[in-house]
Amino acid sequence: MALIPYDKNAVWGLQKLHKSSSTYHFANHTIKIKQNWKQLGVAAVVWDAAVVLCSYLETGAIDLRERSVIELGAGTGLLGIVATLLGREIKVQRD
Template identity: 60%
Template sequence: MALVPYVEHAVPALAKLHNSSAQFNFVNQNIILAQDWKKHGVAAVVWDAAVVLCMYLELGHIQIKGKTAIELGAGTGLVGIVAALLGANVTITDRGPALEFLSANVKANVPPDLHGSVVVSELTWGQDLVRYPAEGFDLVLGADIVYLEDTFTALLRTMQHLCSDTSVVLLACKIRYERDTKFLDMLRRHFGVEEVYYESQRDIHIYKATKLPSRRDL
């Protein structure tokens, strides 16, 4: 599902999303990601929240090297790729239809010596969570994944399954609508939540969440 209909360069601010590729430099590596808005919609373009989250990770405010991380709703895979370059063991996930596109970007941008530390895997929030180890991840990453209210309960259930009391969730997002703040309110019932970074030029917030030990289940 696309956030906006596909109209070539209809909104100047979105023009970059219609490019067939996007190029970045993180961890001293040139990263070139294929994009295909017309075919795959929001899952196949790089959103500002992903770029800002990668900037935050690269700043070193949180320990990544040697950690077990999972990216939710990875899309093009930028955040997961950068986490791998920073030394994490990363599971990069999205829904089934996005996996071929996602896998190609990951393969093209993760150096061969790191291939063993990266897995691309299907994950629809709230479904078949037994495929993933309960409380099995040190770090849960999500960039611009909070925008469809119908997914909020499943997303929160997924986070609860993946996180132990020592796990850290990092969510990067724009607060576009009142429903976005509703998800943060839902999250605060089960996690301690604080805003740790704000990028004013792109209007992107990064929230850090840690599981409340006394509230394990939704």
């Protein structure tokens, strides 16, 4: 059972969860995530908390280069994808 009832007209803020996909721009990449709320429930959508944490990681506050990251219970995996991309990013210093 989903934590939030599946009713696309119930709450305006939840309408984005009912789209079949979401597109994000992180780590110089465009990431398109497929979603399927009806079939898989809460694990099949990109949650705002994942997007916020991706934005935070992108600021560089935590250096992910050459680090191992485990993502547990973060919906569709957007956070893990972004962490991997940021960990592989090569920073070029200019003189």
